[in-house]
Amino acid sequence: MTDATLSSAASAAPVTERKSKSLLEADSHTRRRNAAETRFRFYGIGAVLIGLFFLVALLWAILSNGLSAFTQTSIPIDLPLDKAAIESAEKSIVKTSKYNAMIGAALEKKLADAHIETSMSEKDLMKILSSGAASTVRDFVLANPDKYGTTVPFQLLASSRVDGYLKGRVTRAALANDKNLDAAHLDIVDAMMKAGIIAKTFNWNFVFGADASDSRPEQAGIGVSMLGSLYMMLVVLVLSLPIGVAASIYLEEFAPKNRWTDIIEVNIANLAAVPSIVFGILGLAAFIQFAHLPQSAPIVGGLVLTLMTLPTIIISTRAALKAVPPSIRSAALGIGASKMQSVFHHVLPLAMPGILTGTIIGLAQALGETAPLLLIGMVGFIASNYPDGVADGFFSPNSAMPAQIYEWAKRADPAFYERAWGGIIILLVVLMSMNILAILLRRKFERRW
Amino acid sequence: MTQMPGTIKAAAMTDTKISARNVQVYYGDTHAIKDVNIEIGARAVTAFIGPSGCGKSTFLRCLNRMNDTIDICRVEGSIDLDGEDIYDSRVDPVQLRAKVGMVFQKPNPFPKSIYDNIAYGPRIHGLVRKKADLDEIVASSLQKAGLWNEVKDRLDGPGTGLSGGQQQRLCIARAIAVSPEVILMDEPCSALDPIATAKVEELIDELRENFTIVIVTHSMQQAARVSQRTAFFHMGNLVEIGDTQDIFTNPVDKRTQDYITGRFG
Numbered sequence: 001m002t003d004a005t006l007s008s009a010a011s012a013a014p015v016t017e018r019k020s021k022s023l024l025e026a027d028s029h030t031r032r033r034n035a036a037e038t039r040f041r042f043y044g045i046g047a048v049l050i051g052l053f054f055l056v057a058l059l060w061a062i063l064s065n066g067l068s069a070f071t072q073t074s075i076p077i078d079l080p081l082d083k084a085a086i087e088s089a090e091k092s093i094v095k096t097s098k099y100n101a102m103i104g105a106a107l108e109k110k111l112a113d114a115h116i117e118t119s120m121s122e123k124d125l126m127k128i129l130s131s132g133a134a135s136t137v138r139d140f141v142l143a144n145p146d147k148y149g150t151t152v153p154f155q156l157l158a159s160s161r162v163d164g165y166l167k168g169r170v171t172r173a174a175l176a177n178d179k180n181l182d183a184a185h186l187d188i189v190d191a192m193m194k195a196g197i198i199a200k201t202f203n204w205n206f207v208f209g210a211d212a213s214d215s216r217p218e219q220a221g222i223g224v225s226m227l228g229s230l231y232m233m234l235v236v237l238v239l240s241l242p243i244g245v246a247a248s249i250y251l252e253e254f255a256p257k258n259r260w261t262d263i264i265e266v267n268i269a270n271l272a273a274v275p276s277i278v279f280g281i282l283g284l285a286a287f288i289q290f291a292h293l294p295q296s297a298p299i300v301g302g303l304v305l306t307l308m309t310l311p312t313i314i315i316s317t318r319a320a321l322k323a324v325p326p327s328i329r330s331a332a333l334g335i336g337a338s339k340m341q342s343v344f345h346h347v348l349p350l351a352m353p354g355i356l357t358g359t360i361i362g363l364a365q366a367l368g369e370t371a372p373l374l375l376i377g378m379v380g381f382i383a384s385n386y387p388d389g390v391a392d393g394f395f396s397p398n399s400a401m402p403a404q405i406y407e408w409a410k411r412a413d414p415a416f417y418e419r420a421w422g423g424i425i426i427l428l429v430v431l432m433s434m435n436i437l438a439i440l441l442r443r444k445f446e447r448r449w
Numbered sequence: 450m451t452q453m454p455g456t457i458k459a460a461a462m463t464d465t466k467i468s469a470r471n472v473q474v475y476y477g478d479t480h481a482i483k484d485v486n487i488e489i490g491a492r493a494v495t496a497f498i499g500p501s502g503c504g505k506s507t508f509l510r511c512l513n514r515m516n517d518t519i520d521i522c523r524v525e526g527s528i529d530l531d532g533e534d535i536y537d538s539r540v541d542p543v544q545l546r547a548k549v550g551m552v553f554q555k556p557n558p559f560p561k562s563i564y565d566n567i568a569y570g571p572r573i574h575g576l577v578r579k580k581a582d583l584d585e586i587v588a589s590s591l592q593k594a595g596l597w598n599e600v601k602d603r604l605d606g607p608g609t610g611l612s613g614g615q616q617q618r619l620c621i622a623r624a625i626a627v628s629p630e631v632i633l634m635d636e637p638c639s640a641l642d643p644i645a646t647a648k649v650e651e652l653i654d655e656l657r658e659n660f661t662i663v664i665v666t667h668s669m670q671q672a673a674r675v676s677q678r679t680a681f682f683h684m685g686n687l688v689e690i691g692d693t694q695d696i697f698t699n700p701v702d703k704r705t706q707d708y709i710t711g712r713f714g
Contacts, residue, residue: 257520327557331620333518335570335627336547345569346559 062424068167069422072203072218073158075129075192079106079137083148086141096134100126103133103156111188114195118188127181128189130157132216158198160217160415162189166200169414206422210384211404217415220408222423224386226430228298228378228398229367231387235302235394236309236366241359243306244313251314252321253343272311279308280372288376296377296397304376305366312365316358320351353442360438364431370402379403401427466491466631466661467512472526474507474516474685481507483685485526489678494653494662496676496693498669500713503682505665509633512663513549514542530631547574549631550624555640556616558608558623563600566608566619567591570627586626594622595652614645618652625660632656634664638671650675669709673697681705 021027026034079102089098104122107129111118118125126133133156140152157163161181164170172183192198209221255261283304287293293300324347332342348355373379378400387393399407405423408416467489474482482504489495497505507516514535516522527534535545547570558566567587570576577583587604591597596618600611608619617637624632634653638646653662653675666672672679673693680690681702689696689705700706707713 325557327553327555328559330515330518330551330553331557331559331623332569333515334513334546334551334553335623336543336545336550337569337573338543341573345573350560 062421062428065418066421066423066425068169069206069418069425070203071167071200072206073163073166073198073200074155075107075110075158075198076153077103077106077110077156078151078153079103080151081141081148086148089138096138099134099137103129103137110197111192114192114197116188116191116195118184120184120188125188128158128162128185130159130216130218132212132219133157155201157218158189160413161185162198163200163218164415165189166193166198167418169418206419207426210386211399211407212384214411214413217411217413217419220416220419222401222404222419222426224384225399225401225404226426227387227393228301229400229430231298231393231398232302232305232400233363233367235299236305236363237359239302239306240309240313240362244310244359244362245317245355247310248314248317248321249343249348252318253347254339268311268314272315275371276308276369277371277375279304280375282307283372284375294395294397296399297395298378298398298400299394300376301373301378301400302394304372305369308369308372309362309366312362313355313359316361317351317355320354320358321347323354324350349445352445356441356445357438360434360441364434367431367434368402368427370400370406373400373403379406401430464491465489467528467530467663469508469511469528470526472508472511472524472528474504474511474525475523476507476519477521481685482511485687487680487687487690489661489663491661492657492659493678494657494664494676496672496679497663497665497682498667498672498679498708499682499688500708501667504685505680505682506635508682508687509635509663509665512631512633513546513551514540515546515551517542547627548629549633550627550629552617552620552624552632552634552637554636556613556620558611558616558619560607560609562605563591563608563611563619564604566623567626570623574627576627590622590626591619593625593656594618595648595655596622612645614641614648617641617645617649621649621652621656625656629660631661631663634662636665636667639667646671669697681708683708 082102085098085102089095089102092098101122104126107125108122111125130136136156137154140154141147158166159181161170161175161178162185165186166189170181172186175181175183175186189198203221205219206221208223209219210224211221212219251261251264283300287300287303288295293303328346328350329342332346333339337345370379378398387396387398401423405420405427408423409420411417465488467487469485469487469489472482472485473480485508497509499505510516511524511528512535516524524536526536528536530545530549534540535549559569561569564587567590568583571583571586577586588597588601591600596615599615600606600619608616611619617640621632621634621637637653638649641649650671653664656662657677664672664675676693678690679693679696681688681696681700681704683704689700689702691701696705697709700709
């Protein structure tokens with residue numbers, strides 16, 4: 001009461017003073033206030049524009065560097081599979097060199113057919129092709145013994161330098177110091193292009209294939225490490241969703257509010273901020289050194305990422321549970337539902353969209369995580385084989401998408417650099433599909449009011 | 450002192466459904482309900498009135514142990530329902546709440562269909578075996594709540610899509626679907642417009658035949674209209690309880706008189 005009278009007395013004077021002014025023109029105080037508001041709006045727009053600029057720059061960089069990884073240069077070669085030649089090749093010690101000779105002869109014939117003249121030796125000529133060409137042919141031959149004596153059309157990969165030349169990455173000047181390819185090769189490639197016997201095609205092998213060694217970037221693909229990531233995500237989902245949701249429900253709905261639960265709550269919040277590499281070293285100590293789980297295996301990666309994802313899921317689930325109006329809980333309790341019935345029949349379904357969103361965000365975070373994988377050996381392992389089944393998928397060494405990208409970015413050959421960017425495109429596409437899935441699930445559950 | 454009026458008027462009641470003795474409620478260090486003794490008659494409407502924060506809602510929530518859900522809340526004394534102490538350690542509050550239903554201040558239908566709102570209680574209490582029985586309970590509950598004609602064609606529609614007054618009657622229907630003996634209503638009309646309020650009050654009057662009803666209300670007119678007995682709470686004390694007519698025409702306590710004549714509150 002006294003406060004009210006005091007303040008009205010104090011404001012009485014300026015009010016009468018202001019009354020005399022016209023409403024049609026703003027006074028200086030209002031003008032200043034409006035100016036500040038306008039300024040603030042421009043700051044906001046500026047901030048958004050800066051953000052957009054960086055987003056566009058990022059996308060442009062990724063797409064311009066990475067899209068070329070999705071095409072690959074190859075040369076169609078008809079190779080006669082002479083049985084005697086194959087048998088003698090299989091008897092020799094360095095088997096692929098014999099195959100190389102066979103391919104070289106076929107390539108020479110191909111050039112001759114296209115009327116491309118060259119004085120290069122067969123061995124030199126082979127530099128146009130990937131060094132993996134011989135093993136590609138040999139794998140086919142061993143898998144298809146019935147094809148002996150026939151002529152089989154192969155799409156053999158060109159070497160990474162030739163591929164780079166077609167993509168504009170390799171120039172004649174750059175080849176001066178390069179032992180892998182000479183300018184003379186490029187003349188042949190030019191002629192081959194003119195004759196239409198060399199072409200860039202969509203690179204399915206990059207999406208579904210396995211990684212290759214340092215000297216054969218043209219063969220490297222992200223497919224196997226994508227499988228590694230998939231198996232890890234399965235482990236993370238199967239472990240972190242039930243554990244995280246159960247922990248949140250207990251803490252939010254059942255646990256007494258006392259010192260202990262406060263400590264637990266603070267620690268969960270802190271865990272969410274712990275650098276991921278710490279979880280990596282914990283995983284190394286606990287899962288590999290102590291529990292003797294296999295190194296580099298998706299099961300271990302999944303366990304480590306579960307530890308990392310749990311706080312995220314718990315925090316978002318608790319937020320989703322908190323957002324459910326308490327009136328729903330009392331409504332259920334009021335007609336004699338038990339605590340658990342009220343939670344599982346009413347609160348949880350209403351919190352479901354939030355829980356799912358949190359889980360998928362957690363999974364997406366885990367999918368892009370590299371640091372903990374460094375410590376458990378999932379980086380540096382060359383994932384060159386598909387796992388032989390589900391169990392093998394979990395327990396045999398593999399890599400993961402971000403680890404594979406890191407591995408490629410590390411390697412010297414610029415052809416790998418292109419693949420690193422390409423890998424990032426695939427990673428982003430996977431993340432984006434996960435986010436779309438999150439939105440769809442959210443919609444589906446929300447419609448059930 | 451507070452006990453006196455209650456015991457005097459108890460003679461006017463037919464039979465006692467709930468009887469509370471020396472009830473104390475503490476919220477942490479706050480003594481919210483001070484030594485309340487009250488007898489609540491069966492098949493009658495008892496209204497709790499009093500200024501905000503006087504403890505009438507708190508006391509109401511003691512009657513079905515809803516206060517158990519609040520960690521810092523502590524209840525002392527004894528409350529008997531049909532002669533059994535509901536605060537006995539052997540009593541499961543969940544079982545109690547099936548007997549003593551509750552309707553809240555704000556209509557709070559489940560975000561499910563109208564049918565599922567009513568059917569939920571009978572389902573969790575295992576009252577029905579067959580779908581037909583459940584349909585029967587849903588229909589009769591909605592009829593008793595006077596909502597059947599308005600919703601019979603859209604039982605699959607969302608309960609939250611009804612108007613405020615309909616929602617509150619839906620909540621009452623939901624409460625009576627589990628056939629409770631007592632229905633507690635915590636300011637059931639405070640969020641409703643006068644027309645919806647009139648409907649709910651009419652409904653309360655009808656329900657009196659089969660249920661014991663305790664209603665907390667801010668509106669003295671409402672207490673006068675719907676209740677047979679009225680209890681006046683003030684600062685955590687039960688000041689006076691008696692036949693509604695007596696309380697409003699001839700209050701014993703000065704505080705009651707001041708409140709009903711609008712001098713405070």
